[in-house]
Amino acid sequence: MNRHGPITGAHIAEKLNLSRAALRPDLAILTMSGMLGARPKVGYYCTGKTPSDLIAGVLGNIRVGEAHSHPVVVKESCSVYDAIVTMFMEDVGSLIIVSEGGYLEGIASRKDMLKQSLGGQNLNKLPVSIVMTRMPNVIVTHPEESVFRAAQKLITQQVDAMPVVNLVQNDAGEEKYQVVGRFTKTNITRLFVQLAGH
Amino acid sequence: MNRHGPITGAHIAEKLNLSRAALRPDLAILTMSGMLGARPKVGYYCTGKTPSDLIAGVLGNIRVGEAHSHPVVVKESCSVYDAIVTMFMEDVGSLIIVSEGGYLEGIASRKDMLKQSLGGQNLNKLPVSIVMTRMPNVIVTHPEESVFRAAQKLITQQVDAMPVVNLVQNDAGEEKYQVVGRFTKTNITRLFVQLAGH
Known part of the structure; x- marks a missing residue:
């Protein structure tokens, strides 16, 4: 043929x-x-x-919404010190920063925190908004995106985690991202183990 | 049937x-x-x-040796400050600490460094050996292990990275781990993208 x-x-x-x-x-x-x-x-x-395309089909059909973790969020006014304490208490590699209405404002990683903590400033007086990556520069994913596409973003954009968001309108009619989860390389690794292991 | x-x-x-x-x-x-x-x-x-078993077969047949990254190593006498600088320069989430002969002594993550940097001590005077996870408590993998088994270790042991090692004998005839690579959740994520994407 x-x-x-x-x-x-x-x-x-x-x-x-x-x-x-x-x-x-x-x-x-x-x-x-x-x-x-x-x-x-x-x-x-x-x-x-080929058979590997069939694998691609399975991996490409799983959605972010089936695999993400719960989001760990703090407010913009939170100090860097308290943000780091939250990271340790929740044992997460990144914190999602939200506005008063609960909409996405930014994300901060252990790497961001480590860089700041080397500076020798008083971490209690610095707000976390100083160290975060701010919107619209935050790489996000949404529940309907395939985990394949999300994994591709993690690799090409060189980030360890992304907020999982839904696009909504706030009371003023502005489009905002509502944070519903956190998608990380740990989620991919767990999925990999599940697919290979059962 | x-x-x-x-x-x-x-x-x-x-x-x-x-x-x-x-x-x-x-x-x-x-x-x-x-x-x-x-x-x-x-x-x-x-x-x-089932078809998902076939996927498991493919994932279970890929070896760590085909997917790991190069190791970023420092000596035990390196200061915490210099270790953090090395992490930023090499853009890695963990450093492997080796003895004079190049054998595995420990591993230190961003989390370990961040915890130490909050302590307010002089990071230039502290050796990295103070903050590292020390042998024999380091979770390791080897080039012949399946990426499935290695991914399982990352999840169950809750680590982001493992040294890839070969068991060798030093000049005194003692068994030691020679460090040949670094296996991380980023390697799994990259493999996931490759499998799903070509």
Whole structure:
């Protein structure tokens, strides 16, 4: 089929010296698996898909909403010191910073905190908003995004974690991000173990 | 087959009202995919494997040696301050600490550094060996371990990174770990993107 291009079932049966009925289950399996495509009046053709494409299909179909963690948030006015304490208490690698209405304002990582703590300033007097990555520079994901696409963002944007958000309108009619979760390399690693392990 | 248990090719052909020759390619595909097993003189049987088992097979067959990063190491005598600077310069989340001979002594994460930097001590005067997790408490992996097993360790032991080591003998005949790499949640995430993306 790779050589002949699209070919009808009757034609395949003839070449293989089999009846069309006998061939049907074979073709059904190959079509279901995605390795063959079928078009009416044209016939069967190779999709060029391999078993690893089938894996890609499974990984690409899982959504961020099925795999994310609960968000750990602080207000903008929180001190860097208290933010670091929250990180230790919740054992998270990043904190999500929200406005009074609970909308996304920024994100701060252990790396941001470590950099600041080297500066020798009084961490109790500095607000966390000084060290955070601020909107609109925050890389976000949403519950319907595929974990594949989200993982790709983590790698290409070189971040360890992203807020999971829904786009909503606030009372003033402005579009804002409502924070519903946190998606991290730990979520991917856990998913990897689940997929490989059961 | 699920109902009838092991069954010969002739028997299947009879039940499905097909010739044995016509059935052969079907059975070959199902056997290759791992969903059917075949035993001489007994016949075919369901292995109970599903498409997700096939995924597990692929993920379980990739070795740590194919996916790890280069190790970033410092000596035990390095100060906490210099260790943090090295972390920023190399942009890594953990440093591997080695003895004079280059053997594994410990590992220190951003979290360890952040905790220490809050203490208000002079980080230039503290050696990194004060903050590191020390052997034999370091969770390690080796190049031949499956990435599945390594990912499982990252999750259950709650670490972000592991040294990749080979067991060797030093000049005194003692068994030591030679550090050959660093395996992290970033490696898993990258692998996930590769598997799902090509």
